[in-house]
Amino acid sequence: MHAGDEEGWGLRVPKREAEERRQDLIARGLLDRSRRPRADGADLLLPLTEEVPGAELALFAAFPPREDLPRHELVGGIAIMQDEDVAGAVRILASRPSLHTVVVPLSAVEGEFRTRSFRVLAGEPTTRTTVTEHGHRFAVDLSHAYFSARLSTERQRIRSLMAPAERLCDMFAGVGPFAIACSARASLVVAADLNPAAVSLMCENIGRNRVTNVLPVLADAAHLPRIFGRTFERVVMNLPMESAGFLPAAFALCRPGGTIHFYTLQDAEGGYLERIRAFPVKAVTERRVRSYSPGEWHAVYDIVVGE
Incomplete structure (x- = not known):
């Protein structure tokens, strides 16, 4: 203990995973950047802004004052x-x-x-870089394919909801972060995108992560039902500004009892419930993913498909 150390909540992580976990906490707004991480043997204690599951109380030293960086x-x-x-x-x-x-x-x-x-x-x-996320490494080129590091936690949430050996369709896969993150729980992942540069990067990421059950498809998502039919237990629709127009295709891909994760931008709670309930729906749950702009947020509707 040193003079000036203060007690606070910390998350214990193995040192080899520290940078990846740090980036995840930053994306979730949970890393306390005013205090130094604390080494403890083979682990590192990352300081938190609040208590989270698995957190423990520890002593942390404050960083010396420094000039604020631009956002x-x-x-x-x-x-x-x-x-x-x-x-x-x-x-x-x-x-x-x-x-x-x-x-x-x-x-x-x-x-x-x-x-x-x-x-x-x-x-x-x-504009090319490598992103490390929960044990996976993704080649990203910001000029050629969209990628959001802020959805790291959401990708892990979807993975945690999956039953073993599910078949998943990622309708707007980009460079493959949802598809590859969920592949360990799936028997098959069909990962489609209309952007050839995104599909090329996705193929690179499938190889670098040694994934064998992700099928990359260069296609307009609206045409996927004609190729695969009603095959999938889970469908991911991460095209926030336009995905509502693809709801008919998603319901044509997802089996009864399966789940569609429909991501969209909205400025009112329940803004898309009426549109969703025009389809056979057994249950639907809405949750806020993150803020997008003043008065607007990124939302996801988890839709259980009815008969």
Whole structure:
């Protein structure tokens, strides 16, 4: 114990998993960045902003005061800034050794391939990086395929809901994070995307994670029922701005008693319940995933399909 140490909640993790777990806590808003992690043998205690399951009380030293960094989001070794601030980008790049590039988006997520263009403000002139998430490693290129590190916890939630040997269809798979995260519980995962660059990265990620039961498909999700029929016990629909238009295809893919996870953006509770109940529904549960913009949030409806 040192003078100035303060007691607080911490999460014990193996050192080899520390960076991955740290990024997950950041994405969930649970990492207390004002205090230093504490080494304890082969483990590291990560300081928390609140108590969570598995947390324990421990003593933590505070970080020395430092200049506040501009707001940014981390995706692997890339920091995405909200504003074009070159001096701030240089400070962000120097703030942690794991970063290699700082960028600012020049557009919103747009087009049929859900991509954005970026300008590199500091570091290596690239939009490609590697993201480590719960034991998996994903090649990501922010300019060529959409990826959100903030859905890491949601991917693990879906995996935890699966029964052994389920068949899962990921209708908008991107570079494969949902498909690969859920593959260990599945007998088959069909992972479809319309974006050729995303499917190419997905194939790379299937190989690097040594997954053998994920089938990558370059296709418009609306056509999947004609290929696979009503085959799947679980369907993931992560295309928040447009997925409502694909609900007919999702119900045509999911077997009675199976579950559809329908992700969307909304500004009112229950905003899509009427549209969902136009289909055969046994039960539906709505939950908020994360804030998206003022007054708007990313929601998921877990839909149990009826006869």
